[in-house]
Amino acid sequence: MVATWVLLALLAWPVPATAATVRDSLLNVCMDAKHHKTAPGPEGQLYGQCTPWKDNACCTANTSVQAHQDQSYLYNFNWDHCGIMPEKCKRHFIQDTCLYECSPNLGPWIKPADSSWRKERILHVPLCLEDCEQWWEDCQNAVTCKVNWHKGWNWTTGINQCPRGTSCQKFRYVFRTPADLCERVWSHSYRYTSYRRGSGRCIQMWFSASQENPNVAVARYYAQANTAAVATAPPGSPLSGLLALLPPALLALL
DSSP, rough: OHHHHHHHHHHHHHHHOOOHHHHHHHOOOOOOSOOOOOBBBOOOTTOGGGGGGTSSSOHHHHHHTTTTBBBTTOOOOOBBBBBBOOOHHHHHHHHHOOOOOOOOOOOOGGGEOOOSSSSEOOEOOOOOHHHHHHHHHHHSSSEOOOOTEEEOBBBTSSSOOOOOOOEEEEEHHSSOOOHHHHHHHHTTTTEOOSOOTTSSSSSSSSOTTTTTTTTHHHHHHHHHHHHHHHHOTTOOOOHHHHHHHHOHHHHHHH
């Protein structure tokens, strides 16, 4: 019954208002995941690499501290599963964790997740070229035993270990290109792009705490692009367009 009223209400709105509503639902939001706040807000004490998000964050101060630990309680994930990860490489994974946990600007890429520990995930977030290239450059001599770090580990000790039959190799042999690393390490959470920082078309994995968050404008651009189809949908086909653009929270009611 709730689903019926949701659809009737949406279809009763003028198309431009509907597009604006769907667009705004993708902006300044936190995903429904293990450690995220329900809504973004200021966190003046964020730690280390997570500091840039202190003015408006989806993470707590405690989460930001744990993001810097080699074996934090966040996910019991061990960066050093094939030996000590070089600090210049680990820095990128910490920034990646801070972006995931703290950013309120990932709404256009939030999707439902089929997982016991989170209801939503990010998918195909367009990372800036420099971020992917530098991540691979600084990690090419680090060592790992797996391509996809989201699944397939041996968790018998409670901490991720290399599964039986795998061997530790340098990143440059496991991830042949920067695109391989960015796109495959976290199940296509990120997408490699040719867009550069400052283009307004790519998400920066990290930025200086002294500058305004550049990802706000990027999220707005993609939210607008994602909802443009609503405003241009031909007469007689509003339902299919709306269903494709509804946020996960509304889709769950259908």
